[in-house]
Amino acid sequence: MDLSARLRQGNLLPFVGIGVVAGLFAAMFGIGGGVVIVPLLMLVAKMPPRMAAATSLAALILTSLIGVVRYAGTDHVDWLGAALIGIPAVVGVLIGIRFQRRLPAEWLVLGFGVFVIVIGLRLVIWG
């Protein structure tokens, strides 16, 4: 069943489930949720690759906000450090999306596959 059919039927549970799994892995392995969310959106919700990546980014607004709120009141968040890498990254995200618009879906999935394997190898080798 494709995503729009799911939504029409009001079956929104798969998305909550994907979020729970992503949060679990994020907390257990210290990886961001996107690596888990994007493949699951494509596999479970049958989302096209570009929409899966875009919707994952939107979900990360919430997860990063919640994450920072959890650390609020501790001195773990270094705002200057966050700005030094986060502001250049805003420039990067606009470049990435511009590039993504021109990239055929197959190449996007291929690139994501390579990216996921690199992360997998890192976890296997360094634990």
Place this chain on the structure above:
Amino acid sequence: MEHGPEILALAGLAGVAAGILAGLFGVGGGIVFVPTLVFLFAFDQLDAQATSLAAIIPVALIGAWRQSGDGQIDWRAAVLMGGGAAVGVLVGAEVALRLDEATLSRVFGAILILVGGEMIVSSVRKLQAKRATPAPADGPRRP
């Protein structure tokens, strides 16, 4: 923090690279942010993870805003996943305390390698199929 201009330039470059990955693949960029903060600024792991989360906020906001303009975002799905993730993080933090993390990491890494391999194989197959049967030319075909 007091750092030379070359360290700041490297941090900027790493930031741009993280952002490009974020825009392309829909990840936050933490995979680049955390090691950058640890190696360039000598953050400890926890400070690096917390600061990385803060750095992801503007990336996710601006990236989602741009993608939303292209009609690429399913907001209901995003909100539901964000809520689910908040629950998952709490459970995951508990589980991580009780299980052997190194072994788990390797198992998860192996799963990621399989998932990545499957993505590469399936996309290469699709690309080959495209090449075998070239897409019809734009516009109506001449009789």
